[in-house]
Amino acid sequence: MGKLDQYKIAEEPFYQSQADEIEMYKAAYTNRMPVMLKGPTGTILAECKACHDANPDNHVRLIGYDNYAQSQGASMVIYRGKGFK
Helix, strand or coil, rough: CCCHHHHCCCCCCCCCEEEEEEEEHHHHCCCCCCCCHHHHHHHHHHHHHHHHHHHCCCCEEEEEECCCEEEEEEEEEEECCCCCC
């Protein structure tokens, strides 16, 4: 067993989808369209806002990871720090 094997996700975490959201997310991914999170997962955005409020001089970046490929899937700056345009 390699050093990184302990960090690999052994099984997919439980997720209860709502209506046809999985198909919609797959279609958005296929067409390279951004997706706005809402509902329980929208708490991520509240965390980003709290981080920005606590650190207004710094960028706040949201990074999504692909648990299958074990790599970064998406990355975006949610808030820019003061002085950046």
